[in-house]
Amino acid sequence: MAILPPGVDAGRFAAAIRRFEEIVGPEWVFTSDEDLHPYRDHFSYLKDQPNEPIPSAAVGPDRVEQVQDIVRAANEFRIPLYAISTGKNFAYGGPAPNVRGSVTVDLKRMNRVLEVDDKRHFALVEPGVSYIDLYDYIQERGLKVWIDTPDPGWGSPVGNALDHGIGYTLGFYRDHFGAHCGMEVVLPNGELMRTGMGAMPSAKTWQEYRHGYGPDPAGLFAQGNFGIVTKMGFRLMPQPEHWRNGLITVPKRRDLIPLIETVNYMTDLFMIGEPWYGSPLRQLMGNTEFREAAGRFDEEEMDRQAAAARLHSWQVELQFYGSERTTLANWEYAKELVARAVPQARFTDGESLPVPLTKEQIHETTGPYPTNMRRNVTQGVPGLGIWYMTGRSEMNPNAWDETHVGLFSAVPRSGEGVLEAQQVFARIARDLEIPSFNNALGTPVNWYQFTFLMGAGFGIPRDYTPEGKKRAADILRRILEENAKHGYGDYRAPPILQDDVADQYSFNDHVLRRFHETLKNAIDPNGVVSPGRGGIWPAAYSSFRGALRG
Amino acid sequence: MASRRQFIQSGLALSAASLPAVSALAAQAAPGGASQTLRLERFVVDVRLPQAVELARHAAIRGIPVAETSGDLTEIWRGDFAPRWKQAPMALAGATTRGELFVLETLANDHGMRVVYRGRHDGSKRARARHRLSGPAEVLAGATARAHGFSRGFSWSALAGALAACPVGLTPTARLELETEAVAPGPAGDEPLYTWIIAPRAALTARA
Numbered sequence: 210m211a212i213l214p215p216g217v218d219a220g221r222f223a224a225a226i227r228r229f230e231e232i233v234g235p236e237w238v239f240t241s242d243e244d245l246h247p248y249r250d251h252f253s254y255l256k257d258q259p260n261e262p263i264p265s266a267a268v269g270p271d272r273v274e275q276v277q278d279i280v281r282a283a284n285e286f287r288i289p290l291y292a293i294s295t296g297k298n299f300a301y302g303g304p305a306p307n308v309r310g311s312v313t314v315d316l317k318r319m320n321r322v323l324e325v326d327d328k329r330h331f332a333l334v335e336p337g338v339s340y341i342d343l344y345d346y347i348q349e350r351g352l353k354v355w356i357d358t359p360d361p362g363w364g365s366p367v368g369n370a371l372d373h374g375i376g377y378t379l380g381f382y383r384d385h386f387g388a389h390c391g392m393e394v395v396l397p398n399g400e401l402m403r404t405g406m407g408a409m410p411s412a413k414t415w416q417e418y419r420h421g422y423g424p425d426p427a428g429l430f431a432q433g434n435f436g437i438v439t440k441m442g443f444r445l446m447p448q449p450e451h452w453r454n455g456l457i458t459v460p461k462r463r464d465l466i467p468l469i470e471t472v473n474y475m476t477d478l479f480m481i482g483e484p485w486y487g488s489p490l491r492q493l494m495g496n497t498e499f500r501e502a503a504g505r506f507d508e509e510e511m512d513r514q515a516a517a518a519r520l521h522s523w524q525v526e527l528q529f530y531g532s533e534r535t536t537l538a539n540w541e542y543a544k545e546l547v548a549r550a551v552p553q554a555r556f557t558d559g560e561s562l563p564v565p566l567t568k569e570q571i572h573e574t575t576g577p578y579p580t581n582m583r584r585n586v587t588q589g590v591p592g593l594g595i596w597y598m599t600g601r602s603e604m605n606p607n608a609w610d611e612t613h614v615g616l617f618s619a620v621p622r623s624g625e626g627v628l629e630a631q632q633v634f635a636r637i638a639r640d641l642e643i644p645s646f647n648n649a650l651g652t653p654v655n656w657y658q659f660t661f662l663m664g665a666g667f668g669i670p671r672d673y674t675p676e677g678k679k680r681a682a683d684i685l686r687r688i689l690e691e692n693a694k695h696g697y698g699d700y701r702a703p704p705i706l707q708d709d710v711a712d713q714y715s716f717n718d719h720v721l722r723r724f725h726e727t728l729k730n731a732i733d734p735n736g737v738v739s740p741g742r743g744g745i746w747p748a749a750y751s752s753f754r755g756a757l758r759g
Numbered sequence: 760m761a762s763r764r765q766f767i768q769s770g771l772a773l774s775a776a777s778l779p780a781v782s783a784l785a786a787q788a789a790p791g792g793a794s795q796t797l798r799l800e801r802f803v804v805d806v807r808l809p810q811a812v813e814l815a816r817h818a819a820i821r822g823i824p825v826a827e828t829s830g831d832l833t834e835i836w837r838g839d840f841a842p843r844w845k846q847a848p849m850a851l852a853g854a855t856t857r858g859e860l861f862v863l864e865t866l867a868n869d870h871g872m873r874v875v876y877r878g879r880h881d882g883s884k885r886a887r888a889r890h891r892l893s894g895p896a897e898v899l900a901g902a903t904a905r906a907h908g909f910s911r912g913f914s915w916s917a918l919a920g921a922l923a924a925c926p927v928g929l930t931p932t933a934r935l936e937l938e939t940e941a942v943a944p945g946p947a948g949d950e951p952l953y954t955w956i957i958a959p960r961a962a963l964t965a966r967a
């Protein structure tokens with residue numbers, strides 16, 4: 210099934226392909242269905258639909274100069290490109306482009322670790338370097354720095370950071386884009402630009418002072434389409450000597466408010482790693498009486514039943530990085546702070562382990578208390594085990610069969626904010642007549658240090674007919690719209706939903722999007738770099754806005 | 760450095776619906792029944808799935824080294840496959856969940872390999888199990904030829920034998936759906952079992 214870039218006839222496409230072959234060598238230009246199969250989003254509601262965003266070709270450059278030549282050729286032949294690093298963005302679009310017929314620029318061959326400094330704590334990498342590659346590089350050389358890995362570890366620091374990905378160690382490092390320091394970008398006209406101190410040719414501080422001088426455009430290259438990033442620096446956490454964790458539970462529903470307030474205090478003092486929230490009451494969800502009380506958000510009744518079952522309502526697992534003594538002192542201080550706020554709180558010591566943890570310690574799933582914490586990621590050790598999430602479970606009774614979409618909204622970082630969001634998600638599910646799991650017990654993830662993200666776990670009907678898929682995608686859009694009415698914004702989305710998410714950031718008649726599109730048209734007049742990415746449509750492709758809505 | 764096409768995969772399957780059609784295609788492929796077979800270097804088994812364990816037992820009897828997982832492929836990937844696949848692609852088979860197959864298929868795509876046979880086996884909670892197979896006609900015919908009293912001739916030992924006898928080269932492919940008596944439940948109730956073969960891109964012409 211030959212797909213052509215929009216508005217490009219077969220002759221022009223063939224000429225463009227020949228040019229790409231001259232640039233990278235014919236063996237690195239792919240056009241057959243079979244070769245393009247890995248560049249499709251196999252999780253998508255658009256899979257096998259007539260508007261599925263399948264590329265027309267893929268090109269695999271090995272050097273920056275080749276990327277520049279590809280961009281220049283794309284301008285000459287008016288071919289839309291779509292750049293990926295490791296292309297593993299599953300649940301957020303996989304490697305698929307926004308515009309059907311784009312040419313995918315696959316940067317996996319540019320996989321050099323250019324520098325890791327374990328005295329000044331940074332790395333400089335190319336886009337094809339995966340978290341596993343970078344981890345191995347550090348381990349093989351015995352360097353005393355950690356990476357902050359997302360799940361799964363086969364993604365890349367560059368690709369993940371450019372989609373605002375997150376990890377699981379200390380707050381600063383968990384925000385992967387926030388922890389970047391300096392980048393090199395091929396601009397839409399083929400020119401090469403460096404941000405921060407990289408703009409000063411003789412600087413030896415590219416990975417140390419991010420701002421350089423003047424406005425820092427680095428943010429434009431994340432979830433945007435202003436260039437193709439060819440190098441990126443990242444701050445790395447020095448390897449700590451010790452790791453310790455501990456569990457805190459509080460008895461009543463409303464105790465969540467002082468609990469979160471106190472944990473926020475510790476977080477913002479940079480005292481703890483990622484806190485993992487949860488509810489011990491999940492084990493009561495099998496009990497009809499409790500489930501009904503939770504469904505009504507009957508707080509008094511839920512508290513009564515929790516007390517009768519001798520269970521606490523909320524828990525948070527805290528982590529400390531440092532030395533044996535400092536982690537102990539911080540844990541003691543954490544207990545003191547929470548006891549002041551919630552006198553009935555209970556505390557359970559977790560593990561106290563010298564770093565690096567042994568393989569056995571990393572894989573240990575039992576401990577002083579039950580936990581869902583995936584210990585490998587808290588230690589910056591990349592893995593592939595997260596795929597269990599796509600299997601069948603109580604939370605995911607249908608299992609991943611054909612589709613899988615990440616949908617996390619930013620909600621206020623307070624107990625009141627969380628309790629309200631639970632109700633909002635429940636109402637949305639009720640209105641849309643879809644199941645919603647554990648609404649009254651839903652807790653946030655604190656991946657970003659200063660942000661709570663909540664995914665409500667909606668059960669989208671499992672109907673994989675074309676109409677069923679369309680209905681499911683429409684449901685997701687309705688959820689986004691309803692969320693936005695309450696001020697809950699999605700932090701990340703697959704191409705099929707990017708226009709919808711961007712639509713909701715609409716302050717002052719969409720001035721933000723208009724600003725982005727003004728810039729886009731100025732620096733990319735032919736609109737060749739990832740048109741539509743992030744809901745930013747260049748004039749040349751403006752008629753494609755919303756095309757993936759079907 | 761990666762060699763040519765180390766990050767792609769290929770293929771397109773023909774389609775056939777019935778057992779006789781599959782057998783006819785298979786006969787065309789290997790008129791004397793003697794084609795060269797793929798050398799399977801590993802059999803990946805999810806030990807939580809009873810039928811997968813049974814298949815792995817048959818594979819082990821045939822001398823195929825078994826790699827065990829219970830959901831997390833990190834160890835297999837880091838300790839075994841990654842260093843080997845960096846040198847050269849290889850052929851392997853498995854019986855796993857869909858998630859595990861997805862992970863291995865994606866990694867295989869990055870290393871010049873692809874899925875050439877895929878079987879989905881549904882239905883522990885159903886009265887009857889449903890098998891949907893696609894891949895080389897010879898494998899499908901083999902899986903269904905040596906019946907052991909199962910309706911319409913499917914058995915796990917026959918499937919194990921057929922996987923081990925997967926042909927190399929230009930071979931007709933087919934799809935087949937059939938029902939048999941129930942299969943044992945997996946780790947989380949009725950999650951389907953997937954059986955599969957991944958092979959170097961050059962070894963077979965089709966992708967399942």
Ligand SMILES: Cc1cc2nc3c(=O)[nH]c(=O)nc-3n(C[C@H](O)[C@H](O)[C@H](O)COP(=O)(O)OP(=O)(O)OC[C@H]3O[C@@H](n4cnc5c(N)ncnc54)[C@H](O)[C@@H]3O)c2cc1C
Nearest residue numbers: 293294295296297298359360364365368369374375437438
């Ligand atoms: C079960 C499961 C768990 C997950 N857990 C996490 C998690 O813990 N944390 C997390 O962050 N994500 C998670 N994800 C989402 C995703 O898998 C990861 O974020 C993954 O790292 C993204 O893929 P990648 O690194 O290969 O990036 P890519 O796919 O290479 O890039 C992502 C996007 O960024 C842009 N881009 C990439 N490279 C460039 C470039 N060089 N120049 C310009 N633009 C570029 C493109 O738009 C591209 O589509 C999870 C997904 C699943 C299915």
